[in-house]
Amino acid sequence: MFVLSSKITIGGFSFSGVMNARINRSVHSAADACNLMLPSLARVKRKNGGTSAVETLSNVFAEGDKIKVELGYNGQLKTEFEGFVKGLMPGDQLTIECEGYNRLLRLNKNLKGFYASTSVKELLDKAVKGTEIELYVQDDIALKNITLDNAGGTDIISEIRKICQNVITIFFITPKKLWCGLTYTAYHEGVDPFAIGGVKYRIGYNCMRDNRLKIKTPSEPVQVLFGGTLATGRRIATESEKKVLGNKVKAINNNIPDVANMKRIANEMQYQKNYTGFEGRISGYLQPYCQPGYKMYIQDSRYPESAGFYMAESTEVTFGTSGAWRNVEVGPKMSFKS
Incomplete structure (x- = not known):
């Protein structure tokens, strides 16, 4: 028998039991x-050894408090979230x-400067x-001509994504x-770029037989x-490696200084648009444990030819009085053809 645990x-308070919890994470x-x-309202016992008393919880917790959420069954817990209280x-x-x-x-602000030559890492x-x-x-x-004007860390990430046509993974x-x-490039080459863990899903066995999961194949491949x-x-230009007739996508950016780096972004764009894999999500229980970036082995008796390793793109965990579920969005298949 499986009993939900949490x-x-x-901050300085720990407790078990929650009316509802929802956790969202994604490689995107x-x-x-x-x-x-x-x-x-809840009975609160403070660490100073005093007696417990009923308190209004909105006065107990505060914005900026650190938080850790551990969930599981029968006292066997896994960390699902770590972060900070944003609002009450x-x-x-x-x-x-x-x-x-x-x-x-977000709070690391006041970043200023002009960078004629820099890079994503810098x-x-x-x-x-x-x-x-x-x-x-x-x-x-590699990047060029980047201006930061009272930028925060999240602003820098947004600018990098914009320059890289929203295909770089951060x-x-x-x-x-x-x-x-460049996640899709790695999966195309048969490499797990994250190497943080793996999980095996058997559709209809340890996850729901869900019609939201469909095979994805590029019916109209594109070239970038x-x-x-x-x-x-002087103008510079390049194109993604896979040549196709008719269906072309154009991208323009003046902050990438050379053809070699442009080509890497063009290939990543093409792989994201043309990948073979699953589209949709798997609905399962808290176990097996899965996080964004995990390498998933999926078996589905309806599509035996589709068995293989896939990327977990995002997860949504829900936990509460009505049960606990983990929804996993599935992405490209390992070593997919574009």
Whole structure:
């Protein structure tokens, strides 16, 4: 028999049991999020050894308090979220809005300067400087003519994504470790770029037989044409490796200084648009444990030819009085053809 278990730590207080919890994480976002719903009143015992007393919880917790959420079955807990309290919304119940270590990036402001020649890694180093965050850049991209004007860490990430046509992956691979790289290129090459864990799902066995999961194949493959202009006025251009007839996508940016780096972004764009894999999500229980970036082995008796390793792109965990679920968005298949 499986009995739901939880441990919530906020500031200096720990407790088990929560009315509702929802946790969202994704390889496509550095903004991990968690919402908790608690009773507005609870008996609180403080560490100074005093007697416990009923208190209004919105007066017990505060914005900026560190939070850790552990969930599981029969006392066997896994960490699902670490971060900070972002806001408290009192009412008949207390809703606590929480954010991950993206908070430290958001508050790391006043970054200024003009950088004629720089890189993704150099800019992200500035974004995390002075925080608890560890940075790991697997795929660096050269950049030019970047202006920061009272920018915060999250502004820097947004600017990098914009320059890289929103295809570069920047997310918290662990609560305090920010990861950056070209994810779809790695999966196309048969490499797990994250190497943080794996999980096996058998559709209809340890997860629901859910019609929201469908095979994805590019019916109309695209080729990416990428161009820009140097400071001298000379135009440079390149294209993604896979040549197709008719269906072309154009991208223009003047902050990437050379053809080689443009081509890397063009290829990543093409792989994101043309990948073979699953589309949709798997709905399962808290176990097996899975986080964004996990390498998933999926078996589905309806599509035996589709068995293989896939990327977990995002997770949504819900936990409460009505049960607990983990929804996993599935992405490209390992070694997919574009």
